Amino acid sequence: DAGVIQSPRHEVTEMGQEVTLRCKPISGHDYLFWYRQTMMRGLELLIYFNNNVPIDDSGMPEDRFSAKMPNASFSTLKIQPSEPRDSAVYFCASSLDGEETQYFGPGTRLLVL
Amino acid sequence: QKEVEQDPGPLSVPEGAIVSLNCTYSNSAFQYFMWYRQYSRKGPELLMYTYSSGNKEDGRFTAQVDKSSKYISLFIRDSQPSDSATYLCATSHSGNTGKLIFGQGTTLQVKP
Numbered sequence: 001d002a003g004v005i006q007s008p009r010h011e012v013t014e015m016g017q018e019v020t021l022r023c024k025p026i027s028g029h030d031y032l033f034w035y036r037q038t039m040m041r042g043l044e045l046l047i048y049f050n051n052n053v054p055i056d057d058s059g060m061p062e063d064r065f066s067a068k069m070p071n072a073s074f075s076t077l078k079i080q081p082s083e084p085r086d087s088a089v090y091f092c093a094s095s096l097d098g099e100e101t102q103y104f105g106p107g108t109r110l111l112v113l
Numbered sequence: 114q115k116e117v118e119q120d121p122g123p124l125s126v127p128e129g130a131i132v133s134l135n136c137t138y139s140n141s142a143f144q145y146f147m148w149y150r151q152y153s154r155k156g157p158e159l160l161m162y163t164y165s166s167g168n169k170e171d172g173r174f175t176a177q178v179d180k181s182s183k184y185i186s187l188f189i190r191d192s193q194p195s196d197s198a199t200y201l202c203a204t205s206h207s208g209n210t211g212k213l214i215f216g217q218g219t220t221l222q223v224k225p
Contacts, residue, residue, distance in 0.1 A: 042218060045213065091157075093156075101158075
């Protein structure tokens, strides 16, 4: 299996622009997670889905952030408008009920100037 | 107070040393405890997984959970330069199918 796929791997944008991050989970996995990692705050869960339905979005920092999962093989995290404090590494992870681990993608490094 | 506290280090040890990494947590309802390893510019990957209290051993790695003191430990024996990475402890109410609460991560460097 190719593992969790994220795109783009790097994104540099200017403040105020819209940013869309993409994730393809491992085939057959029924849970999908979006995390954000910064030096100051560590790794934080933003939102997660079960069978394409959002279960917990309490970690989404504000209304500028939105996430969708239109089907089992694709999810997006959108920031509109972006701000410099959104600069971080964003990870997508997927898991299968009954297994022990969440499988993380390689991350998207976002820099908002 | 953070739900999971972890000293970020960095921790530097010579090759062959025994390494002890630790976390504390605040919520006694947590039942699942994990250690993830993250190499530079990579995503975290599961290293050890335990349910409730006790020890679990896997090769050179031993995970220990003491629920009475809300303390999580990871021991690495005969440390190798390839063990150089950031180690993140994590806890959860519901295993891998729910919210994982991560510690800050401890950066470990094993010098040859």
